[in-house]
Amino acid sequence: MYPTLNQMLDMLEVDSVRIETGRRRQEAVWLGRVPDRVPILLGRSESRQVAKKVGPQHLRLCEHQLRGGRPVPEYHRFDHYTLREQFEDPHKMLVESLWDIIGWARTPSDAQLSLRPNFGVGTLASVFGCKTDMGENDMPWVSERPSKETLLDIDLDHLDRAGLIPRVIEFIQISRAALKDFPDVRVFMPDLQGPMNTAFLLRQQDVFVEMLEEEDYFHRLMRIVTEVFIRLTKRFKQELGEPLDGGYHGAMYMTNGGARVVDDVSIMLSPEHYLQYSLPYVRQCLAPFGGGWVHSCGNISHQLHAYLGAPEIKGINFGEPEYYDFADLFPRLASSGKFCYGGPVRELGEDVTAYLERTVACLGSARICLIFQPRVRGQDMSEGDWPDPQDILSLWDRLVS
DSSP: OOOOHHHHHHTOOOOHHHHHHHHHHHHHHHTTOOOSSOOBOOBOOOOOOBTTBOSGGGTSSOSOOOOBOOOOGGGGGSOOOOHHHHHHOHHHHHHHHHHHHHHHHTSOSSOOEEEOOOOOTTTTGGGGTOEEEOOTTSOOEEESOOOGGGGGOOOGGGGGGSTTHHHHHHHHHHHHHHTTTOTTEEEOOOOOOOHHHHHHHHHTTHHHHHHHHSHHHHHHHHHHHHHHHHHHHHHHHHHHTOOTTEEEETTEEEESOOEEEEOGGGGGSOHHHHHHHTHHHHHHHHGGGTOEEEEEOSOOGGGHHHHHHOTTEEEEEESSGGGOOHHHHHHHHHHTTOEEEEOOOBOTTOOHHHHHHHHHHHHTTOTTSEEEOOOBSSSSOOOOOOOOHHHHHHHHHHHHO
């Protein structure tokens, strides 16, 4: 038996005071002020395992999965839609997305409540004519890329009619209408990736050759991708009813910066090439929105100086935090006026108390540079063993007060 939307909403109880308190703590970090407590984002993403796959990212078209939250036993009493079914039907996508929101809402922490129209990393690329493919329980991916020559011929004035964009807008409208009685539950931006990531999706590895041997073409393509990113971000923000320089992203509240750029592919560039061929377009994407934050998987230590020197980049999410020494990283972020969205990863078998103590030790006096999202080492995003979230909060309060 599948749950109805009304059944999902009946399970949703939101503590508006708690949400507002968390919002103000996160706002302080964005503004470079010391919060009354370093914000910590706890939650739970229930899942039923799929054969040979582990973790809720294989069950819902969601973004980050929070850890340390209270269980949602009702999840296991219902049937659940596959990823393909969610992708093809906005109502099914909304129902499955709400399981995370229910779990986050039941968990005391500084986490915000927002869900995403998630049509995959190819959402922006679809404007250029790319198609989307997926298995029954896999995230969508880009397929059937158009020819190189057609990529420069985009109708910038009618982007909301192109590719997956009408479906994104439809989901936003349906979700906002369904959630009208829950003003603290938001819808956030679809995954528009970033300029270098999208160029790679469009051209694959040829983009690196064109970057050096067909520089004029490369820069024309990057300028168009950047312009599409900016126009779509403005269009979606209008639909979401959020300001250009703020908004939400999963459990995060954004202010003094309203956009996100995904910059994974840039780890394959040398620092010199990054400064010349990628960073200028990242900054252009963020500038109209008062800045924003950057996400990158992999080890971006060789690009970190560029991030720290870019005024448009307010925060950084390290997709694989196990690569970094946060005792060195946090002071660098604080001295540059940046913050980390995420933080150290909990090692397998590590006691929660030891994990939180280690995180605070890395922070030292740099209490303005972290919106802490605990997680467990490993790519399977398994739930891990956590005490009751109130106990985690009590310990966190004692450690960071």
